[in-house]
Amino acid sequence: MSTVMTEPYVEYKTTMPRHSAVYEMLRQHITDGVYHEGDLLPSENELCAIHKVTRPTIRKALDRLSNEGFIVRHQGKGSIVKGAPKGVGILAMKGTTSAVGKENLLTSIIVKPEIRTWNEAFSFSLTRVEQESGCIYIERLRLVNNKPVFFDITMIPNINFPRFTGRNLENKSLFDVLRKNYRLEVKGGEQRILAITADERLQKYFGVPSGHPVVQLNRKIETNREGIYIYSQVFCNTDEFVLSGNF
Amino acid sequence: MSTVMTEPYVEYKTTMPRHSAVYEMLRQHITDGVYHEGDLLPSENELCAIHKVTRPTIRKALDRLSNEGFIVRHQGKGSIVKGAPKGVGILAMKGTTSAVGKENLLTSIIVKPEIRTWNEAFSFSLTRVEQESGCIYIERLRLVNNKPVFFDITMIPNINFPRFTGRNLENKSLFDVLRKNYRLEVKGGEQRILAITADERLQKYFGVPSGHPVVQLNRKIETNREGIYIYSQVFCNTDEFVLSGNF
DNA sequence: CATGAATACTTGTATTTACAAGTTGGAATA
DNA sequence: TATTCCAACTTGTAAATACAAGTATTCATG
Numbered sequence: 358m359s360t361v362m363t364e365p366y367v368e369y370k371t372t373m374p375r376h377s378a379v380y381e382m383l384r385q386h387i388t389d390g391v392y393h394e395g396d397l398l399p400s401e402n403e404l405c406a407i408h409k410v411t412r413p414t415i416r417k418a419l420d421r422l423s424n425e426g427f428i429v430r431h432q433g434k435g436s437i438v439k440g441a442p443k444g445v446g447i448l449a450m451k452g453t454t455s456a457v458g459k460e461n462l463l464t465s466i467i468v469k470p471e472i473r474t475w476n477e478a479f480s481f482s483l484t485r486v487e488q489e490s491g492c493i494y495i496e497r498l499r500l501v502n503n504k505p506v507f508f509d510i511t512m513i514p515n516i517n518f519p520r521f522t523g524r525n526l527e528n529k530s531l532f533d534v535l536r537k538n539y540r541l542e543v544k545g546g547e548q549r550i551l552a553i554t555a556d557e558r559l560q561k562y563f564g565v566p567s568g569h570p571v572v573q574l575n576r577k578i579e580t581n582r583e584g585i586y587i588y589s590q591v592f593c594n595t596d597e598f599v600l601s602g603n604f
Numbered sequence: 605m606s607t608v609m610t611e612p613y614v615e616y617k618t619t620m621p622r623h624s625a626v627y628e629m630l631r632q633h634i635t636d637g638v639y640h641e642g643d644l645l646p647s648e649n650e651l652c653a654i655h656k657v658t659r660p661t662i663r664k665a666l667d668r669l670s671n672e673g674f675i676v677r678h679q680g681k682g683s684i685v686k687g688a689p690k691g692v693g694i695l696a697m698k699g700t701t702s703a704v705g706k707e708n709l710l711t712s713i714i715v716k717p718e719i720r721t722w723n724e725a726f727s728f729s730l731t732r733v734e735q736e737s738g739c740i741y742i743e744r745l746r747l748v749n750n751k752p753v754f755f756d757i758t759m760i761p762n763i764n765f766p767r768f769t770g771r772n773l774e775n776k777s778l779f780d781v782l783r784k785n786y787r788l789e790v791k792g793g794e795q796r797i798l799a800i801t802a803d804e805r806l807q808k809y810f811g812v813p814s815g816h817p818v819v820q821l822n823r824k825i826e827t828n829r830e831g832i833y834i835y836s837q838v839f840c841n842t843d844e845f846v847l848s849g850n851f
Numbered sequence: 852c853a854t855g856a857a858t859a860c861t862t863g864t865a866t867t868t869a870c871a872a873g874t875t876g877g878a879a880t881a
Numbered sequence: 882t883a884t885t886c887c888a889a890c891t892t893g894t895a896a897a898t899a900c901a902a903g904t905a906t907t908c909a910t911g
Contacts, residue, residue: 549847550819550847551842552800554815568815570800572819595799601797
């Protein structure tokens, strides 16, 4: 009726800044094992030639990789690959994929992405905008070496993610999808940890008896978009795989 | 004998890169409250004029402040001060004291500091030097609002901490003591988290029934002294107080 | 008065150029 | 042969310039 929704924001960026593109490519190559740990990355000038950009652009990409721990730079020597930052275990980290590594992780979707109203958002309070817009709800069970280790519920505000619910997230990192397709990047967040005993559902998923202890993480994740938070609740069976992280 | 050490490197940098100087200054001003939360920082061009540098230099300083969460930048608007990154709870944290706050925390020593051999060091592997030197062992039960919440075991390599075992650590931050008396500062570390059920000892300390879930943290803490790590094992009853932290 | 267009800001991206500083390996020298 | 030194790399810092893109204010127009 009225012009309450002043900004439709339907269109989204189709182009990506060059430095981001270089960053994405190098990051992919590192996580995919094109470069191995200890390898020397091509020099900045070589990368300039490869990607047809200038040094400041390359350096911006390398700055970010360095900040995130993918590489270590040495003046006079070059940039040395450190591999995917395993340091950032799940505790100081974005998602399960980067914590565990893509190889050993299998994901099965319990509830495909669907629009829902927020149920209770795990003890974090929601803004009015978030409440009104509803959320995209996903439930996934994640297997490490074919053993169920994580059961996670993710809730994303239903704001401007065209065709998202149609996407196939099987064996993909949700955060990679968000970063690459919607330029939504995780900046940090808050998490709360407690120990519980597995309820019936978790007993079924994890294949554990009643009374089995489970770690529960509730997290509110900040993004590069003002006011957009991702909420997630992760249950972990720590029998064989403990949660690790650096600080 | 020979000139193996070609460069003594006694002298250190007296100059600081301009972008670092600008970063340090702005950061200081933010933490000191010269700029308040929500304030608009001077524009990049104004900062250029103030600090007599060019925009790329200013931007490098702002990039870092932005990465670390001191400011948020908005294209077309400016850089908004967010204040010092607050409240790191126990998960990204040095010790229990700073996580909970001194007011509500009471500590009772179960095992006073004593020299021991390492028992098993909680799944972290030890260096030869550490193994040979033994460790200082401490057990403490910590009460929040008079309820037992943390039981922690701390192990410090027995290297050059004169009169340490005689110290009274009741209601003190162990890390404060180490910093003030031995100049040992915590730099970071690695931690592993799992859920267990309370054993008899924990049942007694926490006053919980058998089968009660408990969070266990194993941590290896880096210090400013090369090769010196502090190992600690913390058990948490998360019934009333969950563990929280930022990342 | 209300609407919308122009414009004067803001930050974002990218190039070009220059030099400083650390590392490495090979050539000249003792 | 062993040492020293230099040249050719590497990354680090900094400036000057240009334009793109987002925001907010101003001003002319209906």
